[in-house]
Amino acid sequence: MVSIDEEQCTGCGECAEACPVDLLSLTGEKAEVTGDATECLGCESCVAVCPSGAVTVREL
Numbered sequence: 001m002v003s004i005d006e007e008q009c010t011g012c013g014e015c016a017e018a019c020p021v022d023l024l025s026l027t028g029e030k031a032e033v034t035g036d037a038t039e040c041l042g043c044e045s046c047v048a049v050c051p052s053g054a055v056t057v058r059e060l
């Protein structure tokens, strides 16, 4: 389960680029979970690339 803290997100788009199953997109100036969050692989690629620590992944 992935979530994005809008307050911390700078809208760089790195997480959207990194996600292998395209769950994340930039909407306006913030990233959002736009895919089916239950398809998250838990790979944490999005966490690794986020420069502002805005992405968290936890087990459902």
Ligand code: SF4
Residues within 6 Å of the ligand: 002, 018, 019, 020, 021, 022, 023, 024, 039, 040, 041, 042, 043, 044, 045, 046, 047, 057
């Ligand atoms: S943990 Fe992996 S699959 Fe899940 S949203 Fe992040 S990059 Fe995508």
Ligand code: SF4
Residues within 6 Å of the ligand: 004, 008, 009, 010, 011, 012, 013, 014, 015, 016, 030, 031, 049, 050, 051, 052, 053, 054, 055
């Ligand atoms: S990588 Fe982090 S700061 Fe950049 S768009 Fe994604 S959540 Fe926002």
